[in-house]
Amino acid sequence: MTSRTQDARTTESVFRTQDVNIYYGNFLAVRDVSIEIAKNAVTAFIGPSGCGKSTVLRCFNRLNDLIKSFHLDGKMYYHDQDLYAKDIDPVEVRRRIGMVFQKPNPFPKSIYDNVAFGPRLLGFKGDMDELVERSLKQAALWDDVKDKLKAYGTDLSGGQQQRLCIARAVAVQPDVILMDEPCSALDPISTLKVEDLLQELKEKYTIVIVTHNMQQASRASDYTAFFNVEANAKGHRTGYIVEYDRTERIFQNPQEQATQAYVSGRFG
Structure with a gap:
């Protein structure tokens, strides 16, 4: 992997991985992941389908633990604490490291109860009304829903539902928000609203976003990791990080030819 920038290393890192290999059974899904994720920044994971972007993302809050065949080797640290140490509670990890999924998934409850x-x-034990209002404001949704908090979250538009899911994530006051293609099911206007929201949210949270949208990565992120995929003689496909850098460098002056080919649209 190529990483020219020192920025993520001189600023405080929230995640740090060392030589992480991710397996499902005997299948090596992603290899040699060594990366640092800077605090209070938006980091984008880009790359073709099957390159391991979402797999790595889900390791950060141990969601892959729910897959029986999953295991990893190497080290993955969260604020210098080994995320996969035996004494670490995955439930507490997921409280501190929230997740917003590709498809908006509000609960079949009121907007208020979702948050x-x-x-x-x-x-x-605090003031729940105040917490709900603050969370909806952080998700840029309060003005849209303040007069209908008892309405079902599932009755909102797709873009509003996704912002409700973001409000639900921030309500538990996490440290990190992971987003797995959060705009892929949204229209362009809703997508831009979510991208604008990322710039506000990073003041309080560290954000890692998986996206297939090159324009979104270039507009909305501070750092970008480009993943690619390789096939062995048996046709098994394994993902890996080609290059990680400040976003403007990845898109304007990448060091690797494969990165240049991908961000310019020549493949992927």
């Missing part, structure tokens, strides 16, 4: 669900589950 309040996580804090209630965690035993929140």
